[in-house]
Amino acid sequence: MVTEALDRTHSDLPIPPGELLAEELDARGMTQKELADRTGRPEQTISEIINGKKAITHDTALELDKVLGIPAQLWANLESSYQLTQARNRQLSELERYTDWLSDFPIKDLQKMGYLPNTRRKSATLQALLSFFGVASFPALRQWQEALLGQYRITEGTQVRPGALWAWLRVGDLEAQGIETEPYDERRFRHVLVEIKKRARKPSIELLSEMEGLCASAGVAFVLVKQFNGTGANGVARWLSPNKALIQMSTMRRYFDIFLFSFLHEAKHILDREKRTVFVNGVNVDDIAERDANEFARDFLVPLEQWEHFVATEPRSYQAVTSFAAAVGVEPGIVVGRLQKERVVPHSHLNKVRMKFVWTRKEDGTE
Numbered sequence: 569m570v571t572e573a574l575d576r577t578h579s580d581l582p583i584p585p586g587e588l589l590a591e592e593l594d595a596r597g598m599t600q601k602e603l604a605d606r607t608g609r610p611e612q613t614i615s616e617i618i619n620g621k622k623a624i625t626h627d628t629a630l631e632l633d634k635v636l637g638i639p640a641q642l643w644a645n646l647e648s649s650y651q652l653t654q655a656r657n658r659q660l661s662e663l664e665r666y667t668d669w670l671s672d673f674p675i676k677d678l679q680k681m682g683y684l685p686n687t688r689r690k691s692a693t694l695q696a697l698l699s700f701f702g703v704a705s706f707p708a709l710r711q712w713q714e715a716l717l718g719q720y721r722i723t724e725g726t727q728v729r730p731g732a733l734w735a736w737l738r739v740g741d742l743e744a745q746g747i748e749t750e751p752y753d754e755r756r757f758r759h760v761l762v763e764i765k766k767r768a769r770k771p772s773i774e775l776l777s778e779m780e781g782l783c784a785s786a787g788v789a790f791v792l793v794k795q796f797n798g799t800g801a802n803g804v805a806r807w808l809s810p811n812k813a814l815i816q817m818s819t820m821r822r823y824f825d826i827f828l829f830s831f832l833h834e835a836k837h838i839l840d841r842e843k844r845t846v847f848v849n850g851v852n853v854d855d856i857a858e859r860d861a862n863e864f865a866r867d868f869l870v871p872l873e874q875w876e877h878f879v880a881t882e883p884r885s886y887q888a889v890t891s892f893a894a895a896v897g898v899e900p901g902i903v904v905g906r907l908q909k910e911r912v913v914p915h916s917h918l919n920k921v922r923m924k925f926v927w928t929r930k931e932d933g934t935e
Contacts, residue, residue: 581653582650582653582654582657583650583653584619584620584650585617585624585643585646585647585650586616586617586618586619586620586622586624587618587620588646589617589618589624589632590618592636592638596636600614600615600618601614603635606635607628607631607632607635608631609628609631623647623651624643624644624646624647626640626644628643629641629643629644629647659695660691660692660695661691663690663691663694663695663706664690664691666694666706667690667691667694669694669706670690670693670694670697672729672730672731673697673731673732673735674731674732674735674736674796674797674798675693675697677735677794677796677797678697678700678735678739681739681794683700683739683742684696684697684700694706697709700735700738701734701738713730713731713734728798728799728800728801729796729797729798729799729800731798732796732797732798732799732800733798733799733800733801735796736793736795736796736799736801736816736818737804737816739793740791740793740804740814740816741808741814743791743793744789744791744808744812744814744816747780747784747789747790747791748784749783749784749785749786749787749788749789749812750784750785750786750787751787751811751812752786752787752788752810752811752812752813753786753787754839754841756785756786756787757783757786757787757788757835757838757839758839759786760782760783760785760786760788761832761835761868763782764778764779764782764831765828765868765869765897765898766897768824768828768898768899769897769898769899770899771824771899771923776792779831783815787811787812787813788812788813788814788815788835788838789808789812789813789814789815790814790815790817791814791815791816791817792816792817792818793816793817793818794818795818799818801818802817802818802826802830803815803816803817803818803830803831803833803834804816804834805834805835805837805838807841813838815831815834815835815838816834817830817831817834822924823901823905823922823923823924824899824901824902824922824923824924825899825901825902825904825905825906825922826905828869828902829865829866829869829902829905830865832864832865832868832869833861833862833864833865834861835864835865836860836861836864836865837857837861839864840857840860866906869896869898869902869906870896870898870902870903870906871896874895874896875906878892878903879907879910879912884907884912884913884917884918886918886920886921889903889904889907889918889921890921899923900921900922901921901922901923904917904918904919904921904922905922
């Protein structure tokens with residue numbers, strides 16, 4: 569009976585409703601001609617429906633309801649399922665043309681994070697990739713990618729895979745959607761930055777969740793996303809809506825001082841409310857906005873006057889670094905990182921107090 573065959577329609581195999589209609593007629597001992605006479609349809613029409621050459625229209629479904637007592641909605645659903653399965657299979661077949669595109673994206677990383685299914689079928693992976701990006705076809709995917717990444721000013725010579733960068737940005741968008749924030753409040757956000765600096769004196773894994781909560785209270789979604797090979801970005805700042813900003817950080821730089829500096833760099837872009845420009849730290853050309861963001865992060869951590877006095881008068885020792893860090897309220901590694909960045913000391917010096925900020929996330933295996 570038709571009602572017993574419903575589960576058969578939920579598969580990749582398109583089953584024409586006419587096949588089920590034929591089974592129903594056979595079970596009732598009714599011929600196609602008799603059904604044609606009872607419905608007032610030509611016998612050829614019934615034959616074409618049974619052979620999958622003609623669709624069951626809504627009018628025909630209503631007639632079958634009256635003659636066979638099987639609800640019209642069921643026939644309409646069977647026809648809809650059949651047509652949808654055929655369309656899906658046509659699209660999957662069409663996707664086979666784009667299997668080479670898989671190498672452009674961090675497929676294994678996205679599978680590990682649960683954004684793509686673990687399947688050996690390339691067509692299924694391609695279909696899932698389109699859903700991940702929220703586009704209907706690969707031509708549309710390429711067009712949108714080129715338009716989106718055109719907003720990013722990539723430094724000449726930087727090794728960036730557009731597919732990796734775009735996937736990383738997309739993960740940030742999806743994770744930010746799950747973070748509820750208050751409407752953006754600049755004054756509140758400035759207070760949040762002061763509080764984060766205070767808590768960062770003694771870095772711990774809890775700092776990340778604390779940062780997320782603090783930023784959300786000021787209208788900023790803070791997300792940490794594992795870097796993909798070829799992402800090429802430390803962080804990114806962008807606006808998701810007029811009242812919700814996003815600071816997305818990667819794990820590309822493991823030293824805590826670089827992580828915190830990059831976060832504050834992105835925070836400066838948010839404070840400037842540059843809604844039309846997407847700033848990617850580590851990728852963008854070093855223009856005025858990037859310079860201002862760097863100076864903000866630098867001086868926010870250690871005021872310039874105090875820094876210059878320290879460099880001019882203090883010895884390059886662990887004791888001097890530790891004492892100065894305590895005086896300005898930062899973790900000692902931040903002082904060492906700046907000394908190395910400004911080439912006051914070689915990168916091989918004072919690293920004992922320059923800590924690596926290592927974290928683990930169960931959902932994507934990041935460390």
